[in-house]
Amino acid sequence: MPLAFPAPEPVLLAIDGTDDTFPVRRVYCVGRNYADHVVEMGGDPDRESPFFFQKNPDNLVAAGDGFPYPPQSQDVHHEVELVIFLKSGGSDVAPSDALSLVFGYGVGIDFTRRDLQALAKKAGKPWTAAKAFEHSAPVSAVVPASRTGHPASGRIWLSVNDTVRQDGDLGQMSWKVPEIIAELSKLFALAPGDVIFTGTPAGVGSVQRGDRIACGVDGVASLTLTVV
Secondary structure (H helix, E strand, O other), rough: OOOOOOOOOOEEEOOOOOOOEEEOOEEEEEOOOHHHHHHOOOOOOOOOOOOEEOOOOOHHEEEOOOOOOOOOOOOEEOOOOEEEEOOOOOOOOOOOHHHHEEEEEEEEEEOOEEEHHHHHHHHOOOOOOHHHHOOOEEEOEEEEHHHHHHOOOOOOEEEEOOOEEEEHHHHHEOOHHHHHHHHHHHHEEOOOOOOOOOOOOOOOEEOOOOOOOEEEOOEEEEEEEEEO
């Protein structure tokens, strides 16, 4: 069937160590998955059912590209996260089967227009404008799970201009990787190409134009960029 106009280019991420690419289908994010971050955001640190929101596939920024400071905001925050990349999917996936869906892992930043998010929260409105804006999800190359294993612990960190701001451990996640996949699959039919940001530890803060950001999950991946 003829197209009315050219189809958008697919979003393809580099796979570390190969010439292959990872085709992105959807981008899911887990909110408030580290108790210390829940506290710093004014929430109850007791474990609660996970909640999810989405970014758009074309919000992903390849490793090495800059982060353009977005319009309509004066308070943009960094949130470093372990990222999951799926090779298969399904619905109502059992936690014991969840890791078989994983192609690999990486590290990413969930940039957030915090001032717009605060206004949305106060008005009981969605967070879309605060979360799913252009270039809001820088991400490293995909590292196959055959090399990393399935990390359940390990340092996750982020620095701005060589000053460490976020410094946590994957073991602090309230909901672990198999549980995140299982819970998400109760709400959505997961599929190959899905990307899942797994939440951020405490220490989130604002960025300014010219800031140099470095982050990583030790033993998995690292990422550097400049705010422009």
